[in-house]
Amino acid sequence: MTQPCELHGSGRYAVKHNPAAYYTGADDRAACQRDDLPLADSSSSGGLAAELADGALATFTMITPDLCHDTHDCPVGDGDAWLAGWLPAITASRPYRDGTTAVFVVWDEPTPMPLLVIAPSVPAGVRPTTPFDHYSLLRTTEELLGLPLIGAANDATSMRNAFAL
Numbered sequence: 001m002t003q004p005c006e007l008h009g010s011g012r013y014a015v016k017h018n019p020a021a022y023y024t025g026a027d028d029r030a031a032c033q034r035d036d037l038p039l040a041d042s043s044s045s046g047g048l049a050a051e052l053a054d055g056a057l058a059t060f061t062m063i064t065p066d067l068c069h070d071t072h073d074c075p076v077g078d079g080d081a082w083l084a085g086w087l088p089a090i091t092a093s094r095p096y097r098d099g100t101t102a103v104f105v106v107w108d109e110p111t112p113m114p115l116l117v118i119a120p121s122v123p124a125g126v127r128p129t130t131p132f133d134h135y136s137l138l139r140t141t142e143e144l145l146g147l148p149l150i151g152a153a154n155d156a157t158s159m160r161n162a163f164a165l
Contacts, residue, residue: 001013001018001036001037001038001039002038003038004032004033004034004036004037004038005020005021005029005032005033005036006018006021006038007021011066012066012067012068012069012073013066013067014066014067017064017070017108018036018064019062020032020035020036021036035058039063039064039065042085043085043086043088043089044089048061048063049089052089052090052092052093052095053093055093055094055095057093057095057101059145060141060145063086065079065082065083068082069082069083083105087103087105087118090103091103091118096119096120097120099119099120099121101119102117102118102119102122102144102165103116103117103118103119104116104117104118104137104141105118106134106137115132115137117159117163117165119163119164119165121163121164121165122163122164122165123164126162126163126164128159128162128163130157130162131157132157132159132162133156135151135152135153135155135156136156136157136158136159137159138150138151138152138153138156139153139154139156139157139158139159140158140159140160140165143158143160144160144165
């Protein structure tokens with residue numbers, strides 16, 4: 001995105017990957033303008049980098065790479081390099097080290113979804129055999145945030161026990 005809550009795709013920004021752009025209520029528009037912010041090109045600058053440095057992360061942060069860094073339109077190595085820049089910045093942050101942050105690296109296809117779960121509580125090398133899907137991630141997120149389960153998350157398998165979250 002080039003501006004907060006950008007509602008139209010341009011360049012490598014795909015609005016279809018940005019859920020906040022689709023919320024249409026009056027309060028949703030205001031929240032989108034306030035909270036749906038462009039990600040800096042570098043993990044050492046911009047709003048998220050400042051939040052990581054200050055230890056003041058939002059309760060929930062969703063980071064969506066652009067069409068190059070999500071490896072749809074560029075080589076996988078470009079996405080790997082982007083992720084290699086951001087993950088160490090996140091895992092070095094105080095909220096992560098304090099055990100209050102979990103990172104989910106999720107691909108949107110294929111099913112079953114490729115998934116990395118990174119948190120201080122996750123045992124090294126854990127590889128659950130239970131199948132998980134995007135509804136499992138929704139359920140787990142809602143549970144971690146203390147929110148009510150919505151829609152298909154009600155019937156999905158939680159990932160909390162499998163990853164010690």
